[in-house]
Amino acid sequence: xxxxxxxxxxxxxxxxxxxxxxxxxxxxxxxxxxxxxxxxxxxxxxxxxxxxxxxxxxxxxxxxxxxxxxxxxxxxxxxxxxxxxxxxxxxxxxxxxxxxxxxxxxxxxxxxxxxxxxxxxxxxxxxxxxxxxxxxxxxxxxxxxxxxxxxxxxxxxxxxxxxxxxxxxxxxxxxxxxxxxxxxxxxxxxxxxxxxxxxxxxxxxxxxxxxxxxxxxxxxxxxxxxxxxxxxxxxxxxxxxxxxxxxxxxxxxxxxxxxxxxxxxxxxxxxxxxxxxxxxxxxxxxxxxxxxxxxxxxxxxxxxxxxxxxx
Amino acid sequence: xxxxxxxxxxxxxxxxxxxxxxxxxxxxxxxxxxxxxxxxxxxxxxxxxxxxxxxxxxxxxxxxxxxxxxxxxxxxxxxxxxxxxxxxxxxxxxxxxxxxxxxxxxxxxxxxxxxxxxxxxxxxxxxxxxxxxxxxxxxxxxxxxxxxxxxxx
Numbered sequence: 001x002x003x004x005x006x007x008x009x010x011x012x013x014x015x016x017x018x019x020x021x022x023x024x025x026x027x028x029x030x031x032x033x034x035x036x037x038x039x040x041x042x043x044x045x046x047x048x049x050x051x052x053x054x055x056x057x058x059x060x061x062x063x064x065x066x067x068x069x070x071x072x073x074x075x076x077x078x079x080x081x082x083x084x085x086x087x088x089x090x091x092x093x094x095x096x097x098x099x100x101x102x103x104x105x106x107x108x109x110x111x112x113x114x115x116x117x118x119x120x121x122x123x124x125x126x127x128x129x130x131x132x133x134x135x136x137x138x139x140x141x142x143x144x145x146x147x148x149x150x151x152x153x154x155x156x157x158x159x160x161x162x163x164x165x166x167x168x169x170x171x172x173x174x175x176x177x178x179x180x181x182x183x184x185x186x187x188x189x190x191x192x193x194x195x196x197x198x199x200x201x202x203x204x205x206x207x208x209x210x211x212x213x214x215x216x217x218x219x220x221x222x223x224x225x226x227x228x229x230x231x232x233x234x235x236x237x238x239x240x241x242x243x244x245x246x247x248x249x250x251x252x253x254x255x256x257x258x259x260x261x262x263x264x265x266x267x268x269x270x271x272x273x274x275x276x277x278x279x280x281x282x283x284x285x286x287x288x289x290x291x292x293x294x295x296x297x298x299x300x301x302x303x304x305x306x307x308x309x310x311x
Numbered sequence: 312x313x314x315x316x317x318x319x320x321x322x323x324x325x326x327x328x329x330x331x332x333x334x335x336x337x338x339x340x341x342x343x344x345x346x347x348x349x350x351x352x353x354x355x356x357x358x359x360x361x362x363x364x365x366x367x368x369x370x371x372x373x374x375x376x377x378x379x380x381x382x383x384x385x386x387x388x389x390x391x392x393x394x395x396x397x398x399x400x401x402x403x404x405x406x407x408x409x410x411x412x413x414x415x416x417x418x419x420x421x422x423x424x425x426x427x428x429x430x431x432x433x434x435x436x437x438x439x440x441x442x443x444x445x446x447x448x449x450x451x452x453x454x455x456x457x458x459x460x461x462x463x464x
Binding site: 083084085102103104105106107109110124125126127128191 | 423425426427428430431432433449450451452453454455
C-alpha cells in the first residue's frame, strides 16, 4: 500500500486539503509544467466516464507525462474474467501511478491494498469521488476567497448524490452553514445529518426552493434529480421541476453567490442562467484540471511549490 | 441440588470450552462462526434455557477444544454478553467475557451487492463504529449494518 494514494476525501486532513488547493492555484497559473517527464500514468476506467477521464489525461499530458489505459471494461481483460487484483498487479509493473474508476464500491480501496503503486480513485460506484470534491473545494475557495464560514445550499438529489455527501464531509473543518433543499423522497440521509450534529455544523432542511434560501447563500450547489431514483414515477413528475433554478430567481442573491453543479445537468438549471455571471459550473469543470494536477503530483510525492519558475 | 441436575442435563465436561449466555436467536450463528459442524469432538448445544439476564439463552459445550481468542471474540458480534469458560479436569480454570474486536476480518458478508468484496475473491473487513448496538462498517464500500442483521458466512 502506498500512503500517497487518494481513495476518499475523508482520508485527508484539513491541512492536506488546503495544501491541495494551494497546489491547484499554482497549476492554474502554470498549467504546463514538465514535471512528469518520463512518468507513465495508467487510467483504468472499468466504467466509462469521458469527462473524468479526459480531465485526468489532460492533467497528465500538460505535466509532460504519458498515459496508458482503457476507457471501458469491455476492452480490458476483466471482460475475460480477470480479477481486479490481477489487473492491478499487472498494470503496476508498468506505471508510476494508477488512476482508476470502477462500478463497484470499495474497488479503489482494495486496489491500494494489492499494490505499492499509488492509486487515485476516480470514482467507485456510488461511494467516493475525491477529485470531484477537491475541484468543488477549489472552486468554492477561488470564488469566495476562503472556505471558512460559508453558507452552502445543496439542491436536488441529496439522498443518492455522492458529490454532496463528500462535499459536506470535507467542509467539516471550515465552519459551514448548510441548507438542504430536496423533496421528501430525496432528503439528506440521517447519517450525514448526524455527522453535522456530531461536528457542530449548522444545517436547515427545506422542501421549498425559496427566495429566502437563495438570498442567504454564498454557494448554490445544484444536483440532478434522476428519474430512476423514484419508485413512483408520478412522484417524479410532480417534483422534477420544483427544484429548477431560473435566472430570475437569482435577483435576490448576494453578489458573491456562485452556482455550482457537478455536471452533466439536464433541466435543473435553466439555460437562461448560463449567461449570468453567477453561473460558475463550466469554470468549475475547468478547475477540475488544476485540482487533478495537484492530486497527481501529491500522489507521486512531487513538491510542486518548490519548482516555481521551472517552466 | 436442583442446579446440579440442570447442569447435568446438558452434560458435564471434563476438559474443553463452554460458551454461555448466548441469546437464543444468535445460538446457531455462533455455532457457524465456531465451525462446530466440522468437528469430531463431543459437542453439546442447548437452546431456550431459562436465563435471568436474557430471558432465554443458548449454551455451547465443546470437549477437548480451546479456541484461540480471535475466534471467540468473533462471537461478540452476535452475542456481546456471552461468557467463555475454560474447563480442565471438571474445574472452571478461566471464566471471562467475550471482547468485541475493533476490526472484524472475514465471517461477515457485506450486504451491499455492489461492494467489491462480493465480486472479488477476497476477505471482508469491517470496523466497529458503535459498540452499544454493535454497528459495523465495511472498510471498502462504507455500508453500515447492525450485527443482528449481518450476514455471516
